Amino acid sequence: MADYDNEQIKDVEVGIIGGGSMGGGMTLLFSSPASSNSVVGFFDYDKEQAEALLKRARDEDDVPAEHVHGFSSAEKLLKAFKPNEPRIIVFSLPHGKPVDDVLSDLLPKMDKGDIIIDCGNEWYEDTNRRLGEAAEKGIHYIGCGVSGGYQAARRGPSMSAGGDKEAYDKVEHLLAKWAAKDKDGKPCVAYLGPGGSGNYVKMIHNGIEHAQLSILCEIWSLLRHQAGLSNDEIADIFESWNAEGRLSDNYLIEIGYKSLRFKKGDGIFNKKGVVEDIADKVVQDVDNTEGTGTWSVAEMATRHFAAPAMAASHCLRVISARRGERDRVLENLKVPQPKTDQPFVKDVPAFVEDCRKATYAGILGAFVQGLGIITKASDEEKWGVSLETCLAIWRAGCIVRSGGIADLLQPLLAKDPQCKNTLFIPEIAHELSGTYDGLKNVCRVALETDAVAPALAVTLDWLKQCGGKELPTNFQEMQMDYFGHHQYDLKSENAPDPVKGPHHTEFAPA
Template sequence: MADIDNDKVQDVEFGIVGSGSMGAGMTLLFSEHGSKIGCYDYDGDAVQALMDEAKKDDSVDESLVHGFTSLEKLVNAFPKADSKSDTSSGAENEERSKKPRVFVLSLPHGKPVDGILDELLPLLEKGDMIIDGGNEWWEETERRQRKTKEKGVEWIGMGVSGGYQAARHGPSMSPGCSPEAWDYLKPYLEKWAAKAPNGEPCVLHMGGGGAGHYVKMIHNGIEHAHLSILCEIRSLLKHQLGYTNDEISVLFESWWKEGPLRGNFLVGIGYKGLKFKDGDGLHEEEGIVEGMEDKVTQDVDKSEGTGTWSTKEIGERHVAAPAIAASHQLRIISADKFERLEVAKNLNVPQPSEAEEKKLDKEKKDELLKTIHSAVYGAMLSAFVQGLNIITRASKDEKWGISLSNCLKIWRAGCIIQSDAIAEFLLPLVEKFPPSEPLNLLRAAPEIAQELARTYEALKKVCLIALETDAVAPALSASLEYLKAVGGKNLPTDFEEMELDYFGHHNYDLKSEPGKGHEKGNYHTEFSRMPGV
């Protein structure tokens, strides 16, 4: 293995900028598949640690990993345009000289990316490519695409899903770029990507512009809803119904192995995590989770923007996704435990208590567990529907042409929202929809609505237990309220419409003259002219 910043290296195939957990994982993954990688980080210790890891990893040829603390030296480590080889024909040399230099950024969103771009862009030439493999707000991606286009450099916004372990062993990827860039990168990305159960690589072209980062952003919004649904149901099982963590682990494992939550990644790691003992003598019997503080700081500490951005999109695209929004709100509330405890003193509301259902006999408890299983499935399926509805609306607005079936295909492995049974149910239903018009999936695909309807009573039962015991269950409750509202033939908003017209002259429509769409109403009443008003 060469030394860091070795000037003699001139045959790097890909440069990876950022040697943190994600960048390091991708470096080892790409090199395991035979690509010569130049890994860059300003932190020499991080680069050295990665090179040492490559040396220890039996599946990696250490000679394919070269470290750099100088961006300029990394750029120079690629083959020169006029490179010659005694063993190659002139035609082969010409083809080699035309290959773009491709850089993969694995950096926190925002200013760090702009800083690297400002340093890297002057060193590049027409035809080179930069892949932003971090999470990023889609408009920032498109701004950088306009900037690099002036020099003929392609900026690709690519979501990389699955966390640091998937980055090492095969992630789900969602590139947004030109068709030409996709054609060049496709064989490499397909080689590196996670493979679905049928062997298909979990990477597909999402569209142009910011489409790739947008799909990853909403993937994370769905992920946040699923995380909230599961943490809420685990708490209810333990604290309201009296199950131990080991018993819940066995239950989650059964859900993961068969039924509508089969192959759900979060259910899978949930049952494994609940078994984990921390070994410090404090929680060895109950599991490590019992010693963890009940706060999530992601989003609030601005290290992770996708939850905030997903919630922003819900509002600005005018798409109903209450479970995604509720999960984000729970994170915000949980983030500052000190503040929350002070608020709890002031509010002095009842704390969660045991449920009457805890006293049920085994037969009735087993039946209740089936109900809970159905409720969790309904809530998770609902979150998928909510997320896909956002994507299809944005795709229409921005003219990206995102295929919902492509989204589901890349989510079959290597990502956090992998859910085999749900994907198998949804995929055939959405494949018939062209990537052109915004959809309400519950209207366009009656089969999905009918499937959710079958979970309604179960979800209602679970939310009733939470309500009666003062248990915290915002995402589960939002999922139920979503089904109640979108399935409501008459909503209470007629009264709201009256008051809006009363104080704001907002107009209204009449029930006797129903119309499609959401245009402003045709009628107005001057309430101030009414007697006694």
């Protein structure tokens, strides 16, 4: 029977600290015979949350209640482990200070050879630091990104591990049982490299996720308002995209069409769909409960690798969050509002096809941009992360699951594992160029109707910039040389590398 603070328990095999939606799901997953069938002990500071998790363990048919034990302190949890075996402790905690607080309390009580697996969304440099702190005590530390939301935490997530390779080898058999399985039954977990590489890859996974979320909400809005389609009609369109082709097996498109068909929700009953009554504000970045989007955009800038879809999606989320400020600014700006009173699009089937191409451009572009950041970081940090492996563990149990796109990217990256920019691969560049006209038409409709479509717009411009023979930045370079003596290259010199040029014109004497 799932119990609390039972001092007789001495057979715990895995401990979990954090019993929230993710930690609670993993507690039930790990204890299930369908997974590792482990005896799990957990500790959470919130006793009500702990009791709720124990009730779930008692109520769920596929969880042996005698496999789940709650404890009121980390010390009591540690004492409940099987004797004479390395203890395995899994963290499922909010990022930052909560982890440091738990770690400072835990390390003095742990034994040499014990293993910590941090399964939270963590800033990779914090993981690097904690690895060192744990190693000083002889404790192994793994930073392991976990994706897929609370449903995957319960049924099997995608897991990106990094850090202590010796420790990973010791727990790999457990991780393989816990992780989601792809269509061929392979576990969606891998050791990606030393240090904070696992948390880093999960962070960029979330940046890719945010870009895709923006692309899809913009496409939904254009189909709903500019094409005049109902939510049920849009759901049917999304379902057809998800059934075949490069947008097939896409998690966000799948949950998009499923949720669009909901007419009832918490506080909502609307025959047109619950989406009509949900406030247009995403607050998780602004309230700091979700750090990975902010970190991804910061890494884009720090690593000097352009990922405009991530940046645009982040800005949209941040602006949306401050609904009260938007209402005040609305009165001052008085800009035209999106034209939604009557459908703008005349040829709806053609526009739907353009939207499919635009969606493909945005989602594939987000992968290209995110994988580029991972490559840059891996080279600079000397992690040796394999992009092909990243795509393999994103096949199931994660938010950016996109089977059709993985079928394109994974074999190409397996052939060219040292590729520094996936747009160097002709097949990938060709796929994006094939979306250009459709994406351009969708952006034209958005522009002409004053619709909000930032991630789509920057994806189009990103393609123009990446594929542009000439950019207008020679004018910018001239001005920078004028005021800052920044110097420049000459077109005739064909200088391809991002290094300072040798030439300076004295436009005005000092």
